[in-house]
């Protein structure tokens with residue numbers, strides 16, 4: 001699937017790529033509505049009805065990933081709530097083996113995420129994946145989410161990489177599209193970002209169901 005000899009930098013997304021998106025889906029679709037309903041003394045159904053359009057219109061924007069933004073808008077301690085159910089944070093199958101193999105190679109490995117620093121910190125603490133990365137970049141530090149082509153230019157200034165020998169693995173098609181527009185040559189998607197959901201049918205990019213498919217030749 002990938003000619004590893006041609007790759008010297010690997011950019012890895014976190015949620016839905018290395019970590020099970022079930023945590024985030026459960027958090028935003030079930031746990032936040034529950035806590036919001038409790039706070040407002042309304043039913044969970046009405047809480048979901050009120051929250052869905054608010055979430056929808058922030059999709060792909062940096063604020064969508066900002067815990068402070070949502071704490072402010074919803075008047076809930078979002079970081080605290082995440083910590084409350086942090087037991088659900090899990091690494092997707094075969095990710096650790098893949099990262100171990102990458103670490104043994106001479107390739108530069110960067111975690112590149114839209115996650116807010118608080119969320120990132122919690123997830124690294126729960127999963128112990130931090131040592132596998134040469135660096136960790138949150139789009140909040142660059143001022144643009146990964147869905148924007150500007151993000152990749154700023155990333156390249158901070159962490160020099162050659163577009164032709166760089167591989168990005170990300171479950172978001174919007175992110176892959178912006179990386180393609182910027183010129184990153186090797187792009188791979190993930191067809192099972194959430195362990196509790198059926199496999200996604202991805203046609204625009206090569207897609208892996210799990211990381212075993214990428215370990216050949218590494």
Ligand SMILES: [Mg+2]
Nearest residue numbers: 013015016171
């Ligand atoms: Mg993702």
